[in-house]
Amino acid sequence: MARREQLAQARQTITIIGGTGALGFGLALRWALAGVPVVIGSRSEDRAEEAATRLRERAREAGNGNAEIAAAENEEAAKRASTVVLAVPFRAQSENLNNLRYALQPGTVLIDATVPLAAALGGRATRTVGIWQGSAAQQAEEMAPRGVTVVSALHTVSANLLADPAKEIAEDVLIAGDDRKAKEQAAELIARIPGLRPVDCGELEVARIIEQLTALLISINKRHKIKHSGIRITGLPTEPAGS
Amino acid sequence: MARREQLAQARQTITIIGGTGALGFGLALRWALAGVPVVIGSRSEDRAEEAATRLRERAREAGNGNAEIAAAENEEAAKRASTVVLAVPFRAQSENLNNLRYALQPGTVLIDATVPLAAALGGRATRTVGIWQGSAAQQAEEMAPRGVTVVSALHTVSANLLADPAKEIAEDVLIAGDDRKAKEQAAELIARIPGLRPVDCGELEVARIIEQLTALLISINKRHKIKHSGIRITGLPTEPAGS
Numbered sequence: 001m002a003r004r005e006q007l008a009q010a011r012q013t014i015t016i017i018g019g020t021g022a023l024g025f026g027l028a029l030r031w032a033l034a035g036v037p038v039v040i041g042s043r044s045e046d047r048a049e050e051a052a053t054r055l056r057e058r059a060r061e062a063g064n065g066n067a068e069i070a071a072a073e074n075e076e077a078a079k080r081a082s083t084v085v086l087a088v089p090f091r092a093q094s095e096n097l098n099n100l101r102y103a104l105q106p107g108t109v110l111i112d113a114t115v116p117l118a119a120a121l122g123g124r125a126t127r128t129v130g131i132w133q134g135s136a137a138q139q140a141e142e143m144a145p146r147g148v149t150v151v152s153a154l155h156t157v158s159a160n161l162l163a164d165p166a167k168e169i170a171e172d173v174l175i176a177g178d179d180r181k182a183k184e185q186a187a188e189l190i191a192r193i194p195g196l197r198p199v200d201c202g203e204l205e206v207a208r209i210i211e212q213l214t215a216l217l218i219s220i221n222k223r224h225k226i227k228h229s230g231i232r233i234t235g236l237p238t239e240p241a242g243s
Numbered sequence: 244m245a246r247r248e249q250l251a252q253a254r255q256t257i258t259i260i261g262g263t264g265a266l267g268f269g270l271a272l273r274w275a276l277a278g279v280p281v282v283i284g285s286r287s288e289d290r291a292e293e294a295a296t297r298l299r300e301r302a303r304e305a306g307n308g309n310a311e312i313a314a315a316e317n318e319e320a321a322k323r324a325s326t327v328v329l330a331v332p333f334r335a336q337s338e339n340l341n342n343l344r345y346a347l348q349p350g351t352v353l354i355d356a357t358v359p360l361a362a363a364l365g366g367r368a369t370r371t372v373g374i375w376q377g378s379a380a381q382q383a384e385e386m387a388p389r390g391v392t393v394v395s396a397l398h399t400v401s402a403n404l405l406a407d408p409a410k411e412i413a414e415d416v417l418i419a420g421d422d423r424k425a426k427e428q429a430a431e432l433i434a435r436i437p438g439l440r441p442v443d444c445g446e447l448e449v450a451r452i453i454e455q456l457t458a459l460l461i462s463i464n465k466r467h468k469i470k471h472s473g474i475r476i477t478g479l480p481t482e483p484a485g486s
Contacts, residue, residue: 126445171477174459202369202462209459212452216417217476219445226478233463234414234473 014189015039015081017074017096018088020051023113026162027085027154027193028069032059033165034192037068041077048072062165075103083189085111085154086140090120090129093136097143106147109182112140112207113154115214126219128212137176137207149182151175152207155214157196158228169195170242171230174213176206197241199233257432258282258324260317260339261331263294266356269405270328270397270436271312275302276408277435280311284320291315305408318346326432328354328397329383333363333372336379340386349390352425355383355450356397358457369462371455380419380450392425394418395450398457400439401471412438413485414473417456419449440484442476 014031018024019040028038032055040055042048048071059067070080078084078100088096093114104110114136118127133139137152144150153175161167173190175198177183187198201210213231220229232241257274261267262283271281275298283298285291291314302310313323321327321343331339336357347353357379361370376382380395387393396418404410416433418441420426430441444453456474463472475484 126449199463200466201459202466206369206459206462209455212455216444216449216452219449220442220476220479223443223445224479226480228478230477232475232477233460234475235469235471236463236467237469 013037013039013081013083015041015077015084017041017078017084017086017100018092019077020047021087021089022159022163023154024085024087025051025055026159027087028055029058029165030162030193031189032067032069033062033064034194035064035067036189036192037070039070039072039077039080041072041074043074045071045073048077058165074099078103078108079105082107083109083111083185085113087113087154090114090116090136093139094143097140101143101145104145104148106145108148109185110140110144110148110150111153111186112137112150114140115155115211117215126215126222128215131208134205135208135211137204137211141204149177149179150204151177151179151182151186152204152210153186153190153198155211156217156231158230161228162193168242169193169230170232170240171195172197172199172232172241174199174201174210174231174233176201176204176210178204195242197238199236256280256282256324256326258284258320258327260284260321260327260329260343261335262320263290264330264332265402265406266397267328267330268294268298269402270330271298272301272408273405273436274432275310275312276305276307277437278307279432279435280313282313282315282320282323284315284317286317288314288316291320301408317342321346321351322348325350326352326354326428328356330356330397333357333359333379336382337386340383344386344388347388347391349388351391352428353383353387353391353393354396354429355380355393357383358398358454360458360461369458369465371458377448378451378454380447380454384447392420392422393447394420394422394425394429395447395453396429396433396441398454399460399474401473404471411485412436412473413475413483414438415440415442415475415484417442417444417453417474417476419444419447419453421447438485440481442479
């Protein structure tokens with residue numbers, strides 16, 4: 001394969017760090033069904049393989065027997081794609097970024113989906129904790145190796161909704177980042193999942209607001225006894241999500 | 244008028260402190276058009292009267308010549324309704340609440356729409372400042388007289404959109420508060436404005452998230468060069484806003 005093709009291939013592949021967790025698994029399933037090759041990363045290669053096997057079964061059940069789903073230990077997985085999604089609990093974010101500091105390649109777009117719920121410290125899931133840098137995404141930006149660009153996204157779409165392909169999604173994914181091209185790369189991949197509309201919300205610092213929305217939606221779910229609330233933005237020139 | 248009728252009348256009347264400002268004026272116009280009697284409050288009775296005159300003209304132009312629009316100095320205005328909306332800039336919130344401490348009657352529902360934009364301190368409108376109590380709404384709760392119940396709402400609907408009755412609205416108004424009945428009273432009034440769906444988001448402390456959304460929408464407006472973005476919540480059992 002020519003270097004150019006390798007790059008094109010790498011560009012469209014997505015690695016999901018935390019791919020065995022609820023959000024990572026749901027995203028992997030939807031992307032795999034949409035024809036995007038995914039690499040499941042986990043601290044343990046065995047657990048990554050196990051999740052990949054389950055994903056292949058789920059994809060086959062949903063009518064896509066050709067889904068490209070690979071598995072690897074996190075550091076190896078991070079090297080295999082130019083888009084890496086960090087979908088780990090807040091309490092594991094720093095440790096993961098630390099472990100990935102030699103694995104993430106320059107030019108990688110790192111999509112940080114971390115939500116600093118107070119639940120990470122034994123508090124409520126309707127509350128968040130303050131982060132010195134302003135947001136989990138800005139913490140990722142500080143910890144990511146030089147040449148890696150952080151985009152904040154995918155905080156509000158429900159893991160359970162993603163994991164059930166029979167359920168229709170029609171909501172927005174709010175994106176923040178300082179690099180337009182990186183945001184476009186993330187947006188294109190997010191838009192591959194039917195029913196999700198990426199919405200660029202501005203600079204990375206706005207992540208401190210977006211990350212709070214998960215706690216807000218959890219509070220709404222609790223108040224209304226529902227499972228999956230989501231966010232939509234009105235007034236945009238693009239077609240609404242799910243239309 | 245019998246005491247009972249007076250009470251019923253007072254219950255459905257809305258006083259808007261800051262009714263001469265952009266948000267207050269827009270809300271007053273939409274409520275007046277919907278047949279809800281409004282009292283415009285301002286620090287100056289003259290300015291309140293001037294705004295009321297403009298509102299009556301605008302209501303007549305929009306086909307409602309019978310709109311009930313009164314005007315008064317803030318303290319007097321606060322006594323005339325059992326629902327009082329505080330629609331003032333963040334930098335004026337404390338002063339207004341201080342001035343109203345003997346005017347707000349026990350049993351009043353105070354709808355706080357204050358947004359702590361950093362612009363109040365010369366910063367950006369896409370940023371907010373931290374408030375010791377957690378949110379502007381919680382500051383209002385601390386300063387409001389005993390017997391007055393604070394509901395946080397009306398932060399994200401655009402003042403310009405409200406002020407132009409030709410423009411259709413189809414978005415949600417996120418509400419937070421510790422008292423269900425007070426939230427219901429606020430929700431009923433908000434639902435009187437066509438296209439607005441009130442969404443109970445939980446306890447008053449959640450206001451610290453909701454208040455940030457104005458800064459998020461301002462950032463979205465800026466990024467997409469649009470005037471009026473808004474929020475909608477998906478997954479709720481009620482009909483979507485504007486449907």
